[in-house]
Amino acid sequence: MKVLLVARSFKKGGAASGAKNLKLALESAGAEVVEIEASKEQVGKVKTAARVVERCFERVLFDAETHFFKFYPASLNILRLIENHKPDVVQLCDVSANTISFKDIRKAPCPVIHRMSDFWPYHGAKHYAEKNSQNLLSNSIFKLIIFNENNVPCCRVAPSIWLAGKINENKEVRSKVRHIKNAVVCSSQKRKSLSGKRVLRFGFISGNIDDPRKGFSDIFKGLEYLQAQGQKVELHAFGNPSNVKAVRSTNVYVKFHGPFSKDSLHWVFDEFDILLCPSKLDNSPNVVCESFSYGCPVIAQSGTGIDTYVNGQNGKLFDFQNASDANLERFRILSLEITECYEDYSECAFLFAKNELSPEKIGSEYMSLYRELLK
Structure with missing residues (x-):
């Protein structure tokens, strides 16, 4: 099975660790994995400056980096990637509105699955500050930029039961939610005893x-x-x-x-x-x-x-x-x-x-x- 694995990064941060371990897990199960890293596409002065302005705007308006505001095109074109690589499924990892266009998801000719390392892609400003949960401006921009109830993957995967519950709280967004834990590679190194330590x-x-x-x-x-x-x-x-x-x-x-x-x-x-x-x-x-x-x-x-x-x-x-x-x-x-x-x-x-x-x-x-x- 051919899997198009899309993430912002496979190198930096906790979400990147999750994406990298998922790639290893899929390969261990026999999948052919095509790795797509958005950070490699986010190059050039104009695009970089645009992303910085977007984050600054969120800080000023919502007092948090909500990761959904964008005025510059997304770094990746999902439909073009599917056409080029012809995968059986598309597996999204830590993606935001400036990584992909969520509106392209409903046009995808194959199943799209999103492994959630956060729930902000479907909650927007509500993730970081309760005071923004009733912010009409936030909600309006959120729906305009990212999605209505049609712009969601076939299934969203939550690494924790708690996160699955948070995803399901949004009754406006209807799609499957599956709980699958994180993968990790065990060290060959054993822990030492604490005996004698003061x-x-x-x-x-x-x-x-x-x-x-x-x-x-x-x-x-x-x-x-x-x-x-x-x-x-x-x-x-x-x-x-x-x-x-x-x-x-x-x-x-x-x-x-x-x-x-x-x-x-x-x-x-x-x-x-x-x-x-x-x-x-x-x-x-x-x-x-x-x-x-x-x-x-x-x-x-x-x-x-x-x-x-x-x-x-x-x-x-x-x-x-x-x-x-x-x-x-x-x-x-x-x-x-x-x-x-x-x-x-x-x-x-x-x-x-x-x-x-x-x-x-x-x-x-x-x-x-x-x-x-x-x-």
């Missing part, structure tokens, strides 16, 4: 550490509480630190390691014992999958897409936004429970990635979906 090392990973959606500032109450109870802690943060205000008022030891490449992931996960994921809008938790693939347990924000992946044996769910004494005590208990049985949690994390998230398993689920849509 300092508990936590980790945090984000492209931009001070992105308010990632919740970096929410983790310090729990760490400070642990330290006040006599447990020595360290926080190792990976990503662009920019202007992180939370660190200025804490007594927790924080080390910023800066950005990293995917080739150095083994080193990243060697630097800490438990990954903290306080993100409020984690739709497609690639970083959690990568953590499990290295046998690193997590403590993650409850009520997000991470719920699909954390089962209590490979990590714990916690509300980082609740700073009550009772909840902080719960954070201490969860942290100690993981450290006391660290080898078991590490093994369960690794096995979850190996058995539930393997490229072969995820690829076969996508291939089954394609065959279903081609009937």
Whole structure:
């Protein structure tokens, strides 16, 4: 089966990791994959400047990069790509209104499937700020530029049950929604035991550490509480630190390691014992999958897409936004429970990635979906 795989990027960011792993999964399942990367098409001063102006306009009007406003043609012409490559199916990854024209989807002669790493392509400004949910201007531009109820793929794939629910909230958009987890390649490297360590090392990973959606500032109450109870802690943060205000008022030891490449992931996960994921809008938790693939347990924000992946044996769910004494005590208990049985949690994390998230398993689920849509 020939699959046209379209993404903004296969190299930079969490969504790119998801797209790259999906390509590997499809190839593992026997698909012939044609990779189309929009960022390679987005070259030239005029096109680059147009994309910058579009993002600035969104910032001014909606107080967020909503990724749906455009006044310059999309970077890719889906219909032309289909004509040139003649695929059996088109698989979209992290695409936005300036990547493709959503109105071309209904004209496609073959099934179009969209793997969602976010739900903003179908929610617009509502994804980032509730105050915009009733913004008539936002909704009007959104529908004018992207789609009406006809401009949707044959099926949308959500890597988490939470994201599937968010997609289904929009009753105006009718299409199939299928839940298929992220794929990840397991490391051959085993986690070390915590026995004898007096300092508990936590980790945090984000492209931009001070992105308010990632919740970096929410983790310090729990760490400070642990330290006040006599447990020595360290926080190792990976990503662009920019202007992180939370660190200025804490007594927790924080080390910023800066950005990293995917080739150095083994080193990243060697630097800490438990990954903290306080993100409020984690739709497609690639970083959690990568953590499990290295046998690193997590403590993650409850009520997000991470719920699909954390089962209590490979990590714990916690509300980082609740700073009550009772909840902080719960954070201490969860942290100690993981450290006391660290080898078991590490093994369960690794096995979850190996058995539930393997490229072969995820690829076969996508291939089954394609065959279903081609009937």
